[in-house]
Amino acid sequence: MAQKIKLSTIAETLGVSTATVSLALRDSPLVAAVTRERIKEQARALGYIYNRRAASLRTSRSGIIGVVVHDIMNPFYAEILKAIESELDRDRQTFILSNHYDSVEKQRNFVETLLQLGGDGVIMSPAIGTPPEDIRLAEDNGMPAILIARSIDGLDVPIFRGDDSYGISLATNHLIGLGHRTIAMVGGTDQTSTGRDRYQGYVNALRKANIEVDPGLRIPGPRTKQGGFEAAVHFLSLPQKPTAAVCWNDLVAIGLMNGIARAGLVPGRDVSVTGYDDLEEAAIATPALTTVWNGQSEVGRNAARALLDKLSGSHEPDGIHLIKPEMRIRQSTGPLKPHPEG
Amino acid sequence: MAQKIKLSTIAETLGVSTATVSLALRDSPLVAAVTRERIKEQARALGYIYNRRAASLRTSRSGIIGVVVHDIMNPFYAEILKAIESELDRDRQTFILSNHYDSVEKQRNFVETLLQLGGDGVIMSPAIGTPPEDIRLAEDNGMPAILIARSIDGLDVPIFRGDDSYGISLATNHLIGLGHRTIAMVGGTDQTSTGRDRYQGYVNALRKANIEVDPGLRIPGPRTKQGGFEAAVHFLSLPQKPTAAVCWNDLVAIGLMNGIARAGLVPGRDVSVTGYDDLEEAAIATPALTTVWNGQSEVGRNAARALLDKLSGSHEPDGIHLIKPEMRIRQSTGPLKPHPEG
DNA sequence: ACTGTTTAAATAAACGGTTTTAAAGCCCGT
DNA sequence: ACGGGCTTTAAAACCGTTTATTTAAACAGT
Numbered sequence: 001m002a003q004k005i006k007l008s009t010i011a012e013t014l015g016v017s018t019a020t021v022s023l024a025l026r027d028s029p030l031v032a033a034v035t036r037e038r039i040k041e042q043a044r045a046l047g048y049i050y051n052r053r054a055a056s057l058r059t060s061r062s063g064i065i066g067v068v069v070h071d072i073m074n075p076f077y078a079e080i081l082k083a084i085e086s087e088l089d090r091d092r093q094t095f096i097l098s099n100h101y102d103s104v105e106k107q108r109n110f111v112e113t114l115l116q117l118g119g120d121g122v123i124m125s126p127a128i129g130t131p132p133e134d135i136r137l138a139e140d141n142g143m144p145a146i147l148i149a150r151s152i153d154g155l156d157v158p159i160f161r162g163d164d165s166y167g168i169s170l171a172t173n174h175l176i177g178l179g180h181r182t183i184a185m186v187g188g189t190d191q192t193s194t195g196r197d198r199y200q201g202y203v204n205a206l207r208k209a210n211i212e213v214d215p216g217l218r219i220p221g222p223r224t225k226q227g228g229f230e231a232a233v234h235f236l237s238l239p240q241k242p243t244a245a246v247c248w249n250d251l252v253a254i255g256l257m258n259g260i261a262r263a264g265l266v267p268g269r270d271v272s273v274t275g276y277d278d279l280e281e282a283a284i285a286t287p288a289l290t291t292v293w294n295g296q297s298e299v300g301r302n303a304a305r306a307l308l309d310k311l312s313g314s315h316e317p318d319g320i321h322l323i324k325p326e327m328r329i330r331q332s333t334g335p336l337k338p339h340p341e342g
Numbered sequence: 343m344a345q346k347i348k349l350s351t352i353a354e355t356l357g358v359s360t361a362t363v364s365l366a367l368r369d370s371p372l373v374a375a376v377t378r379e380r381i382k383e384q385a386r387a388l389g390y391i392y393n394r395r396a397a398s399l400r401t402s403r404s405g406i407i408g409v410v411v412h413d414i415m416n417p418f419y420a421e422i423l424k425a426i427e428s429e430l431d432r433d434r435q436t437f438i439l440s441n442h443y444d445s446v447e448k449q450r451n452f453v454e455t456l457l458q459l460g461g462d463g464v465i466m467s468p469a470i471g472t473p474p475e476d477i478r479l480a481e482d483n484g485m486p487a488i489l490i491a492r493s494i495d496g497l498d499v500p501i502f503r504g505d506d507s508y509g510i511s512l513a514t515n516h517l518i519g520l521g522h523r524t525i526a527m528v529g530g531t532d533q534t535s536t537g538r539d540r541y542q543g544y545v546n547a548l549r550k551a552n553i554e555v556d557p558g559l560r561i562p563g564p565r566t567k568q569g570g571f572e573a574a575v576h577f578l579s580l581p582q583k584p585t586a587a588v589c590w591n592d593l594v595a596i597g598l599m600n601g602i603a604r605a606g607l608v609p610g611r612d613v614s615v616t617g618y619d620d621l622e623e624a625a626i627a628t629p630a631l632t633t634v635w636n637g638q639s640e641v642g643r644n645a646a647r648a649l650l651d652k653l654s655g656s657h658e659p660d661g662i663h664l665i666k667p668e669m670r671i672r673q674s675t676g677p678l679k680p681h682p683e684g
Numbered sequence: 685a686c687t688g689t690t691t692a693a694a695t696a697a698a699c700g701g702t703t704t705t706a707a708a709g710c711c712c713g714t
Numbered sequence: 715a716c717g718g719g720c721t722t723t724a725a726a727a728c729c730g731t732t733t734a735t736t737t738a739a740a741c742a743g744t
Contacts, residue, residue, distance in 0.1 A: 004484075017693065017695075018730085019732080026732090028693075030691090050731090051731065051738095053404065053729090054395075054699090054732090055730080055731050057399060057734095060699080072420075073415070078414070085441070096439075141391060150733080210617075226622065226626060270540045280568070284568060299617065331710075360724095361723075362724080372721090372722075393701065394701095395701090396702090396729090397701050400728070402729080
């Protein structure tokens with residue numbers, strides 16, 4: 001590192017003031033075209049690097065946007081993030097990513113760090129148990145927040161997510177339509193708004209079909225492949241002998257199918273399984289997974305767009321923005337087999 | 343946002359100078375213990391937020407570390423990133439993540455942005471075709487770089503990765519030991535150092551066993567499940583009738599197994615398949631995947647540790663750091679079946 | 685030649701911290 | 715009363731930009 005090149009370095013070598021250099025580099029009409037070109041050329045020649053910290057100290061806009069979700073490695077969030085990324089890229093915003101792994105403390109640290117860095121805004125899928133104050137902390141310090149995927153009570157920040165209750169009822173109805181009556185719900189928790197909504201959608205669909213709801217058919221667990229895989233044992237040993245499973249998401253469904261296959265049964269024929277999210281992976285699973293498209297890319301794109309609009313002052317987003325899920329029928333579900341002794 | 347609280351706000355309300363406040367908050371021995379407590383208490387009460395941009399302008403340390411890989415959503419990188427994250431967290435460093443999707447330009451933009459933000463260092467798995475200058479740009483501007491997973495010729499920055507040639511030869515030897523002679527290599531590219539190393543490992547193992555190397559058995563392709571899935575058709579229609587496949591990674595292997603299963607064959611019995619990386623998913627695939635552990639967590643942890651050491655000046659890392667891969671034998675490989683007409 | 689306008693560039697004051705240097709206050713011995 | 719050595723605090727310079735305000739120069743118009 002020979003020597004840091006700054007505005008004043010350029011100014012000196014050219015015999016102009018730093019103000020002129022600053023204006024020239026930002027294409028201000030206040031500096032003559034010929035001067036501007038001379039300055040830009042020199043900046044390039046010297047390898048000048050714009051110092052954003054200095055600039056943002058003055059302008060109080062950093063171009064940084066934070067995004068925090070449960071786990072960026074989870075394909076569900078990864079698909080959302082990809083959409084956010086491409087939207088923010090277009091606006092040349094830098095985005096800082098973080099996992100909170102459902103630790104409220106980790107999430108708070110992230111928000112705090114973002115505030116220290118002068119983040120312009122934050123998009124978050126809040127950790128389980130996030131107190132509203134943690135979000136207000138951001139807003140109170142001039143950093144607007146947008147929620148995705150999960151709601152928080154007692155807060156009126158904009159939120160973008162799929163309509164979980166409706167989505168799960170689609171899957172449940174699909175299974176009911178195939179003749180299934182003993183349908184388990186596998187994976188996930190009831191501690192989030194999402195969890196409660198999904199369980200509600202499952203219950204509603206059953207009730208509407210006059211099927212009694214048996215709490216013993218609810219198998220909560222991790223929202224991962226591993227979780228689904230491990231739930232298979234429990235699922236197969238239920239005294240109620242369920243013939244189908246509505247899974248929390250595609251990962252759980254794929255794990256469950258693997259577990260079922262290990263036990264020598266054929267998913268899609270012996271047991272019907274639905275996923276949720278329609279990850280890219282769902283279509284190439286074996287058997288191809290029947291699932292519910294949950295609009296990850298829409299959620300990501302819209303949330304990012306909303307934040308950018310808010311920052312630019314062009315439009316103030318507000319309230320809940322629900323995406324309507326859609327059924328994707330593939331090979332992991334099939335008609336109820338006549339019972340051996342039936 | 344009532345009013346920005348800054349050092350001077352605290353100083354005024356307490357009737358001391360900003361210098362004292364600054365020193366107190368950073369636990370300097372230059373300010374009396376009782377004063378320090380009074381100041382810290384007031385800072386807390388007022389909801390003071392440390393302004394890192396202002397501070398780093400003076401100190402030229404931002405606490406920001408960049409990490410850029412091909413695709414953070416790829417579980418291979420995700421596992422590395424998790425290790426990096428936990429290591430950096432311990433040192434209270436903020437890390438900024440980015441994908442380059444093998445676009446040299448996107449990668450350069452990232453490095454440029456990081457320089458503008460005053461990043462302290464960068465960890466990268468360079469995009470295919472990265473010119474050494476792009477890395478020197480970082481180093482020349484005082485931002486040390488550490489490479490992971492992929493090398494670049496003509497550069498002497500430290501690099502951490504698995505020993506690919508050795509690792510693939512482990513997998514190939516395992517198949518040869520089971521009696522296989524016609525072994526395809528599926529997925530990936532030969533455009534990266536990794537790719538060349540892996541192909542070399544495969545070739546070396548075959549040669550040592552006096553098996554002729556047939557270039558027609560090399561099926562390059564995307565390093566994804568989708569890629570493996572689609573390669574199945576090609577694989578099954580090869581005139582040489584391979585009985586086994588050494589796959590670029592676990593994702594390709596799982597995709598290939600799915601594709602083989604779709605064609606009515608049973609992976610692990612009719613065709614032996616090896617993966618590479620030993621992702622969490624490998625163990626729960628059906629059949630459980632025989633693969634090679636590639637030390638993702640080691641790579642991530644060591645790379646992060648090396649960068650932090652370099653930044654703190656405590657130790658200057660250098661050269662290549664190879665992790666020795668290890669075989670993980672599961673159910674996706676088995677002895678060569680006697681040929682139908684043999 | 686003298687205003688009055690435009691246009692181009694320079695000056696200087698922020699922005700919010702850190703850190704060096706200097707000063708003030710106090711204790712104590714002589 | 716004085717001064718040496720400590721501890722504690724204040725003052726001021728600085729980090730690299732942006733931007734409002736001035737200044738200077740050029741040019742018209744009367």
